[in-house]
Amino acid sequence: MRHPFSKSTPVAEKLKKLLAQVEPEDTVGILINADPDAISSALALQRLFWRRVKKTWVFRTNVIKRADNLAMIKLLNIKQQHIRKLNPARISRWAIVDSQPHHQEALSKFRFDIIIDHHPLSNGSSAAFVDIREDYGATATMMTEYLRAAKIKPSPRLATALFYGIKTDTDNFVRASIPNDIEAFRYLYPFTNIHIVKMIESSEMTRKTLTHFRAALENLVFFKDKAYIHMGKVNDPDILVILADFFLKLVESTWCIVSGVYGQKLIVIFRHAGFRLDAGKIAQKLFGPWGPAGGHKSAARAEIPMEAIPVPAQEEPGLKEFILNRIKGM
Secondary structure, three states: OOOOOOOOOOHHHHHHHHHOOOOOOOEEEEEEOOOHHHHHHHHHHHHHHOOOOOEEEEEEOOOOOOHHHHHHHHHOOOOOEEHHHOOHHHOOEEEEEOOOHHHOHHHHOOOOOEEEEOOOOOOOOOOOEEEEOOOOOOHHHHHHHHHHHOOOOOOHHHHHHHHHHHHHHOOOOOOOOOHHHHHHHHHHHHHOOHHHHHHHHOOOOOHHHHHHHHHHHHHOEEEOOEEEEEEEEOOOOHHHHHHHHHHOOOOOOOEEEEEEEEOOEEEEEEEEOOOOOOHHHHHHHHHOOOOOEEEOOOEEEEEEEHHHOOHHHOOOOHHHHHHHHHHOOO
16 A cells, blocks of 8 residues: 655645644544553644634543553543444544554554554555655654644643653654654643653652563563563553563563463564664564454564464464464564
8 A cells, every 4th residue: 555645745734634634513532542652642632623623522531540641641641432332323434643543452443534643554554635755764754743733832731741742753763763752742842841751751650660670570581582471361452562662671682572372362572683674574474364463563462363373373382382482584
């Protein structure tokens, strides 16, 4: 599928087409898989549509359990609801930010009018307005550019959210990013409440989180430059992300792969500190035949329905071996 806009298309032109998608009587539903980048991007889209539509609602598909994400929502007083509270009859326009319909089954059920994302373009991502820039480190960067094109000065609340969204999705610019990300970060800084950012970041670790780290240390295995941890059943898939980010810091590893079972899905998180290989392509190659898999060069994810996994491997220790056999072939 070709990108809807060429790289040379000015943001002002994209903004004009974006705003043309809505009417004053519209009620817009913005769907996200909530994390700092998605939440802040949804807030920015709400601001762009302020006084241009009757109402905007933000709905998330996931349950938020990470302490730092909960702190962000509380400290910035962010209004959003779970998708189970959604009444589709009330929505006349659908938008999705920081994700695409194929990323989750819950998202694939909607016909979107607007898609804005920085993940690789999917063939199923069709809408009246599609802006996907996979070279960007964060969707929050894209939304900051839209705000600037609209000559909207962000409030401290919005600026703080976008600043933190860029900060987390680029991992403080350790992950792949471009000068646009740095420029958006620099632009937002004077409007950002750094005290709140520090409070959010200090909320990441809890005593409960430490028990997962102990289990991770017990399950950590190495082969060549790859650190692998299988956590078995987990109550919160976000712990897999936290562990992958942390153990990638080991000097012996350029890869960290963390897996676990959440509900009826096997989730595999990839983190890569090198430059030669592409984590998203490897996740797709290793686990794509069984379920959604992909991401960026340095960060990727696979979510595989348990029933799609060969029967002998659906129970431990076969499940761990199923994953290990694929990772060893990277």
